[in-house]
Amino acid sequence: METGRSGRDTLDECRRHNLPGFLGSYRHQLDSQGRVSLPAPFRRGREREPFVLLKTQPDALSLYPEDAWAGVQDELREMSRREPRFRPQVLRVTADAVQVSPDAQGRILIPERMRKAIALGSEALVVGAINHVQIWHPETFESVTSATDEDFDRLMETVFA
Secondary structure, three states, X not given: OOOOHHHHHHHHHHHHXXXXXXXXXXXXXXXXXXXXXXXXXHHOOOOXXXXXXXXXXXXXXXXXEHHHHHHHHXXXXXXXXXXXXXXXXXXXXXXXXXXXOOOOOOEEEOOHHHHHHOOOOOEEEEEEOEOOEEEEOHHHHHHHHHOOOHHHXXXXXXXXX
């Protein structure tokens, strides 16, 4: 897995061309309080901006900047209005979400319940996911993303052909 510099260069290149996005992956240690550093390219221009942290899938946490979270919030609100049967699930999502802001060193606190939910130990993989950031246990990420299959091949052909 390629980490560090290539992701940073890619995101910087996107920003120079006004392309939004979180790209690349970075391994970071969690400190004893459960804080993890956000990579500098993910913080650039958002140093004190709040993010929303929540569990959106079984194996990872998602971290949304304000602008991306606004779109998710609108979608959740519309889903609740249009499909009343989803209201309990929308409440479940928002009840477990927390607002976090990077401290002066660029770290965010991951609550213990969220760390336990994805079996996060002393190390985290912080992954750019275009409009948000995902936080994974490094081995889980490798396991989930390493298999190449027909769906992956089809995705690559559809998007990059």
